[in-house]
Amino acid sequence: MGSFGARGKLLMAAATSVEATGKYEVTLKLSAPNGAWKALIADVNGGLAIYPEDIAAKAGNRPIEQKDYIGTGPYKFVEWRPNRYVEVERFEGYKPVKEKGDGFAGARVASFDKIRFIPVPDVGTRVSGVQAGDYDYAEMISGDLYESLSKDPSVQVQRTNAPIFGLFFMNSKQGILKDNYKLRRAIQTALDKSQALRVAFGPKDLWNAEGSIFPNGTPWYSTEGASNYSAHDPKKAKELAKEADYTGTPIRLLVSTNYQAHYDEASVFTRQLADAGINVQMMVVDWATLLKMRGQPEQWDIFVTHHSFAPDPLLLTFLNASYPGWWDSPEIGSLRAELINTTDPAARKSTWDKIQLLIYEQVPVMKVGDAYTYDIASPKLKGLNPNGPVFWNVSTK
Numbered sequence: 001m002g003s004f005g006a007r008g009k010l011l012m013a014a015a016t017s018v019e020a021t022g023k024y025e026v027t028l029k030l031s032a033p034n035g036a037w038k039a040l041i042a043d044v045n046g047g048l049a050i051y052p053e054d055i056a057a058k059a060g061n062r063p064i065e066q067k068d069y070i071g072t073g074p075y076k077f078v079e080w081r082p083n084r085y086v087e088v089e090r091f092e093g094y095k096p097v098k099e100k101g102d103g104f105a106g107a108r109v110a111s112f113d114k115i116r117f118i119p120v121p122d123v124g125t126r127v128s129g130v131q132a133g134d135y136d137y138a139e140m141i142s143g144d145l146y147e148s149l150s151k152d153p154s155v156q157v158q159r160t161n162a163p164i165f166g167l168f169f170m171n172s173k174q175g176i177l178k179d180n181y182k183l184r185r186a187i188q189t190a191l192d193k194s195q196a197l198r199v200a201f202g203p204k205d206l207w208n209a210e211g212s213i214f215p216n217g218t219p220w221y222s223t224e225g226a227s228n229y230s231a232h233d234p235k236k237a238k239e240l241a242k243e244a245d246y247t248g249t250p251i252r253l254l255v256s257t258n259y260q261a262h263y264d265e266a267s268v269f270t271r272q273l274a275d276a277g278i279n280v281q282m283m284v285v286d287w288a289t290l291l292k293m294r295g296q297p298e299q300w301d302i303f304v305t306h307h308s309f310a311p312d313p314l315l316l317t318f319l320n321a322s323y324p325g326w327w328d329s330p331e332i333g334s335l336r337a338e339l340i341n342t343t344d345p346a347a348r349k350s351t352w353d354k355i356q357l358l359i360y361e362q363v364p365v366m367k368v369g370d371a372y373t374y375d376i377a378s379p380k381l382k383g384l385n386p387n388g389p390v391f392w393n394v395s396t397k
Helices: 007-014 037-041 053-059 123-132 145-151 179-187 194-202 235-241 260-275 287-294 329-340 346-363
Strands: 015-022 025-031 075-081 085-090 114-117 154-159 163-168 253-257 280-285 302-307 365-371 375-377
Touching: 007 015, 007 037, 053 123, 085 280, 123 145, 145 154, 163 260, 179 235, 179 346, 194 365, 235 260, 235 375, 253 260, 260 280, 260 302, 280 287, 329 346
Parallel strands: 253 280, 253 302
Antiparallel strands: 015 025, 075 085, 085 114, 154 375, 163 302, 163 365
16 A cells, blocks of 8 residues: 555555554554545555555556455455456455445445456446346446436446545646646636536536535535636637637547547647637546556647546545656645645645635636436345445345
């Protein structure tokens, strides 16, 4: 976590010692306060994991080999056949805690002998498979099917409670957009985010044109800078681009077709930017190629991805200077340190307000809006988790 994990370094860089202080206890001492230490340890995406030292040391900065997979949950890894399936089975040695299951907390009860996760690229095949009873669950169904599937008795629709949000990352290390904040603001000023969300996600139930990085109702919700979220003012955008000395040089937009929403958003924005006289060249690749190219700053000017909900701002990828985009201006460096080095909630919220305002001034990323994805499941499944496809505490009716 501390040596190779981008988020782990935010915590472990300040660690003065880590030692076992009991059979089931580890004590971590830091050289300074860290307001996000709990979230950095507990986050399911890049958080703390415990592995035998010999396996972790052998892996280094490479993925752990299949034969060395180790887990302590209700299901254990059996087999991974690339492009065919991943199989897990009930772990008989697992003992759930006594507390009632609640989201990702509490008891985790395994009701199934085995579970197979099968890659099925075509969304229509995934849908018909659940309808026919060939599959029990299918992820990431397209928005144009939402209304009809909501009325279909052969499936149950699982809409997520926490939104994901599309992000267009600006290259802060190299190229035409490096340090050119006025040209970045010109790009953002030209856009109508609602139109892109409508094309990408369909029914209004599945999206919200929200400028706050964090959704309303969370402690981090902020209106700072959000008046610049979706101006859709081509005339003003042209003026800003001229002031930024932009002369029509193609701006390379890296996007994948593996996520249809990414491609749809990029297509809408490319047309809108053309109306403002800003020349965007879409570079369409598969997801694996995008992951490789985004680490090469000479290859792109903007790339498209999405971000899941994070419980703390420090878990946002674009606040990490080592994440592709490489936003590390003096201003964000100072504010990032301020956000880390206090545990006072009110002070941290005040700092986050300043950071969101800076995001709209320097535009290291553009938020598209909040999107609520949905999956479908067999009607016979009960106990499904609205926060995502986890299959403990799930059983058949």
